[in-house]
Amino acid sequence: MGYAMDPALVEIERKVEAGVSLGMDDGLALYRTADLHNLGRIARAQKERKSGKNVFYVLNRYINSTNVCYANCKFCSFAADEFKEKDRVFRMTADQVFEKALETGTNFNQLHIVGGHDPRQLSLDYWLPLMRRFKDALPHVQLSLFTAAEIDYMAKRHRMSYPEIIAQLKEAGLDNVNGGGAEIFAEETRAKICANKVNSENWLEIHEELHRQGVASNATMLYGHIESLEDRVDHLLRLRASQERSPGFNAFIPLAFHPDGNELNDCGWTGGLDDIRTFAVARLMLDNFDHIKAYWMIQGIKICQVALEFGADDMDGTHGSTDEEMIYHSAGTQSGQYVDDREFRRLIEAVGYTPVRRNSTYDEFPYDWSPVEQELIHA
Numbered sequence: 293m294g295y296a297m298d299p300a301l302v303e304i305e306r307k308v309e310a311g312v313s314l315g316m317d318d319g320l321a322l323y324r325t326a327d328l329h330n331l332g333r334i335a336r337a338q339k340e341r342k343s344g345k346n347v348f349y350v351l352n353r354y355i356n357s358t359n360v361c362y363a364n365c366k367f368c369s370f371a372a373d374e375f376k377e378k379d380r381v382f383r384m385t386a387d388q389v390f391e392k393a394l395e396t397g398t399n400f401n402q403l404h405i406v407g408g409h410d411p412r413q414l415s416l417d418y419w420l421p422l423m424r425r426f427k428d429a430l431p432h433v434q435l436s437l438f439t440a441a442e443i444d445y446m447a448k449r450h451r452m453s454y455p456e457i458i459a460q461l462k463e464a465g466l467d468n469v470n471g472g473g474a475e476i477f478a479e480e481t482r483a484k485i486c487a488n489k490v491n492s493e494n495w496l497e498i499h500e501e502l503h504r505q506g507v508a509s510n511a512t513m514l515y516g517h518i519e520s521l522e523d524r525v526d527h528l529l530r531l532r533a534s535q536e537r538s539p540g541f542n543a544f545i546p547l548a549f550h551p552d553g554n555e556l557n558d559c560g561w562t563g564g565l566d567d568i569r570t571f572a573v574a575r576l577m578l579d580n581f582d583h584i585k586a587y588w589m590i591q592g593i594k595i596c597q598v599a600l601e602f603g604a605d606d607m608d609g610t611h612g613s614t615d616e617e618m619i620y621h622s623a624g625t626q627s628g629q630y631v632d633d634r635e636f637r638r639l640i641e642a643v644g645y646t647p648v649r650r651n652s653t654y655d656e657f658p659y660d661w662s663p664v665e666q667e668l669i670h671a
């Protein structure tokens with residue numbers, strides 16, 4: 293005996309196939325349906341309309357440049373107080389960042405760096421020469437630096453407008469801005485979890501200005517803490533409207549809240565079903581985003597493989613074999629730090645997809661591409 297498809301999904305599937313954007317009620321219905329089979333099927337069909345059987349990954353390096361931060365977000369286990377937690381604080385010099393990026397060779401296409409709101413490190417004096425040094429030494433590597441929260445902080449420090457600071461960062465080689473800092477846009481909830489960080493309107497304005505100046509970016513949503521389902525769908529609707537106003541988001545990345553060592557510990561861990569539902573809802577709500585990323589370090593490799601059946605088409609980066617991600621690892625993730633690129637492709641092929649190597653802006657590369665050996669001009 294078969295079973296009937298959830299009637300709410302019948303109507304939603306009709307809209308998706310007709311290219312009609314979904315609204316708040318549709319998003320809530322997708323989150324609440326018990327019909328996971330059809331939820332996955334509809335999201336997967338939408339993914340295949342966008343990227344066929346391809347699933348993307350990038351050979352990259354990942355660096356947290358400092359954990360000094362004055363924002364005091366309630367969900368954060370990474371930031372350290374410069375005066376009270378002296379044994380935990382670190383702040384890399386520009387030379388250390390440069391050397392760390394090159395520690396395991398030059399065969400990578402993206403350098404991903406994120407840090408805290410540190411008054412001593414987040415300055416143009418620190419970053420502009422370092423970015424130029426990277427561009428001279430590694431012209432094949434795209435710089436995926438900062439989040440909108442860091443750019444907002446840096447703009448305030450320098451008393452510059454967003455267009456002014458972005459123009460300087462772009463001139464020095466910024467290719468892509470990471471999606472962090474979005475958290476959850478709904479103001480009431482945001483005020484409870486990250487009151488001192490860039491507000492929602494400015495987060496969106498920074499990304500729209502980046503796109504106007506030709507710098508790509510990603511978007512995220514932190515879910516699984518105190519937010520409501522309405523907050524989540526509202527977040528996706530605001531991202532879709534922003535992409536409509538000023539296109540330039542490459543990918544959306546759902547970030548599952550991790551509870552270890554932070555003030556929202558009582559919220560606990562997200563469930564696997566909530567994780568895969570969130571990928572499917574994102575794929576269906578964000579019809580003007582090309583890519584939905586399942587970041588293996590956050591949800592774990594096996595959930596990410598399932599997410600590929602629920603609309604995701606990217607597994608993000610290999611990282612370097614000596615890289616050390618600290619934001620999620622200090623909050624309790626059990627994922628490792630690095631996946632060999634052959635293993636990455638095998639994990640994608642094991643669930644029936646075609647692995648495609650990319651850079652930050654989704655230019656494609658043969659899997660065995662490597663940079664011509666170059667002299668490191670400023671090494």
Ligand code: SF4
Nearest residue numbers: 361363364365368371
């Ligand atoms: S999430 Fe980012 S901005 Fe917030 S406290 Fe942690 S490091 Fe600082």
